Amino acid sequence: MILRAAAAVFVKDLRTEWRTRVALNALLLFAFSVLILVGYAVGPTRLALEDRPIVNSVLLWIVLFFSAMTGLSRAFVNEEETGTASALRLSAPPAAVFLGKLLGNLALLGVVMALVVPLFLALMSFGIAAPGLFLAILAFGAIGLASASTFIAAIVAKTAAKGALFAVLATPLLLPPLVAAVTGTRIAATEPELAAGLDAVRLLFAFDGIMITASFLLFDAVWRE
Amino acid sequence: MKVLGSVGKVVLGVGMAVILWAAFLYAHPAESFIGESSRIVFFHVPTAWISALAFLLAAWHSALYLKTRKIERDDAAASAARLGVLFCVLATVTGSLFAKVMWNSYWNWDPRQTSIVLLLLVYGAYLGLRQAIEEPERRATLSAAYALVAFATVPFLMFAVPRMYASLHPDTVINARGKVEMSPDIKLVFFTSMIAFTALFAWMYALDVKATRLVRRLEERADGGHTA
Numbered sequence: 001m002i003l004r005a006a007a008a009v010f011v012k013d014l015r016t017e018w019r020t021r022v023a024l025n026a027l028l029l030f031a032f033s034v035l036i037l038v039g040y041a042v043g044p045t046r047l048a049l050e051d052r053p054i055v056n057s058v059l060l061w062i063v064l065f066f067s068a069m070t071g072l073s074r075a076f077v078n079e080e081e082t083g084t085a086s087a088l089r090l091s092a093p094p095a096a097v098f099l100g101k102l103l104g105n106l107a108l109l110g111v112v113m114a115l116v117v118p119l120f121l122a123l124m125s126f127g128i129a130a131p132g133l134f135l136a137i138l139a140f141g142a143i144g145l146a147s148a149s150t151f152i153a154a155i156v157a158k159t160a161a162k163g164a165l166f167a168v169l170a171t172p173l174l175l176p177p178l179v180a181a182v183t184g185t186r187i188a189a190t191e192p193e194l195a196a197g198l199d200a201v202r203l204l205f206a207f208d209g210i211m212i213t214a215s216f217l218l219f220d221a222v223w224r225e
Numbered sequence: 226m227k228v229l230g231s232v233g234k235v236v237l238g239v240g241m242a243v244i245l246w247a248a249f250l251y252a253h254p255a256e257s258f259i260g261e262s263s264r265i266v267f268f269h270v271p272t273a274w275i276s277a278l279a280f281l282l283a284a285w286h287s288a289l290y291l292k293t294r295k296i297e298r299d300d301a302a303a304s305a306a307r308l309g310v311l312f313c314v315l316a317t318v319t320g321s322l323f324a325k326v327m328w329n330s331y332w333n334w335d336p337r338q339t340s341i342v343l344l345l346l347v348y349g350a351y352l353g354l355r356q357a358i359e360e361p362e363r364r365a366t367l368s369a370a371y372a373l374v375a376f377a378t379v380p381f382l383m384f385a386v387p388r389m390y391a392s393l394h395p396d397t398v399i400n401a402r403g404k405v406e407m408s409p410d411i412k413l414v415f416f417t418s419m420i421a422f423t424a425l426f427a428w429m430y431a432l433d434v435k436a437t438r439l440v441r442r443l444e445e446r447a448d449g450g451h452t453a
Contacts, residue, residue, distance in 0.1 A: 217373075
C-alpha cells in the first residue's frame with residue numbers, strides 16, 4: 001500500500017520533472033560549470049603525484065555536494081510554491097510521500113553522478129585502483145546526500161528563506177558522511193584491495209541508516225505542519 | 226521554577242570560589258602532563274559534560290513537544306540548545322588551550338576537536354532555523370524535527386567517531402577500563418567542580434527558560450489576542 005503510493009509519488013515527480021527538466025538542468029549545468037573550473041584551474045598535471053588521490057577526492061565530492069545543494073531542495077519547495085502540497089497531503093500517506101521524494105532525489109543525483117563522475121575521472125586523469133570500493137562509496141554517499149537533503153527540503157519548504165536556509169541546515173548534518181566519502185574515495189584511488197576502505201563504507205552505511213530511520217519517524221510532524 | 230533558593234546561591238558562589246582556589250593551589254598537577262596543563266580538567270570536562278547534558282535536554286524537550294504540542298516544551302528546548310552552544314564553545318576553547326600546551330598547536334584536527342566543532346555547527350544551524358520562522362507553533366515543530374535528526378547524528382559524533390580513530394586526547398573519565406584514574410586530591414576537586422557546574426547550569430537554565438517564555442508572551446501580546 002505504502003510502497004505503491006510511494007511509487008506513484010515517484011512517477012508523478014519524474015513526469016513533472018521531465019516536462020520542464022528544471023532541476024535536472026540546474027544540477028547538470030552547475031556540476032559541469034564547476035567541473036570545467038576545476039579542470040581548467042587544477043587540471044590533471046598540475047598536482048604533485050602524491051597529492052593527487054586526496055585532492056581529487058575532495059574536489060569530486062565538493063562538486064557532487066554543491067550540485068546536490070543547488071537542486072535537491074526543489075522536491076518540496078516546488079510543492080509548497082505551486083500550492084500542490086495540500087493535494088498531495090490528502091492523497092498519499094506521509095511515509096509514501098517521503099519515500100517517493102527520496103527516490104526522486106536519488107534518481108536525480110544518480111543521473112548527475114553517472115554523467116559527472118566519469119567526466120571528472122577523465123578530465124583529471126584520476127585513476128581508481130579499486131572500482132568496486134569506489135562504486136560502493138559513490139552509492140552510499142549518494143543515499144546519504146539524498147536522504148538528508150530530502151528531509152531538510154521538507155523543513156525549509158515551510159520557512160520564508162528557503163534557499164539560504166537549505167545549505168545552512170544540510171551542511172553540518174552532511175559533514176560526517178562527506179568526510180567518510182572523501183576518505184573512502186582516496187583509499188579506492190590508491191589501494192587495490194576492497195578491505196582497506198571498509199571502515200569508510202561502514203561509516204557511510206551507518207549514517208544512511210540513521211538518517212533514513214530518523215527521517216521516517218519525524219517526517220510526519222514536518223509534513224503535517 | 227525556582228532551582229536555587231537564596232541559601233543555595235550563596236553556597237554555589239562560595240563553592241565556585243573554593244573550587245577556583247583548589248584547582249590552582251590545592252590539587253597537584255597530574256603526572257605525564259606538561260607543566261600545570263592538567264589543571265584544565267577541572268573546567269574543560271565540566272563544560273563538555275554540561276554541553277552534552279544540554280543537548281540531551283534539548284532533544285528530550287523537542288521529542289516531548291512533538292508528542293504533547295505544548296509550546297512550553299519548545300521554550301525549554303530552545304534554552305537548552307542555546308546554553309549547550311555556550312558551554313560547547315567554552316569546552317572548545319579550554320580544549321584548544323590545553324592542545325597548545327600539550328601538542329604545541331591550538332588546532333590540529335584531532336578527532337575530538339573535529340567532532341566538537343561539528344556539534345557547534347549543527348546547533349548553530351538549529352538556532353539559525355529558529356530565527357528564520359516567525360510563527361511560534363511552526364517554529365516549534367520544524368525546529369524540534371531538526372533537533373531530533375541532529376541528535377540522531379550526535380551520538381555518532383560524540384561517541385562513535387572519536388573512539389574509532391586514534392586520538393591524542395587524554396583518556397575520558399568514562400573509559401574502557403571502567404575506573405577513574407586520578408589521585409585523591411584531583412578526584413575531590415574534579416567531582417566537586419562537576420557538581421558545582423551542574424548546579425550553575427540548572428540555575429542558568431531555569432532563568433533562561435523563564436526569560437524565553439516571557440519574550441514569547443510579549444510577542445503574542447504584541448500580535449494581539451493570540452493566547453497560548
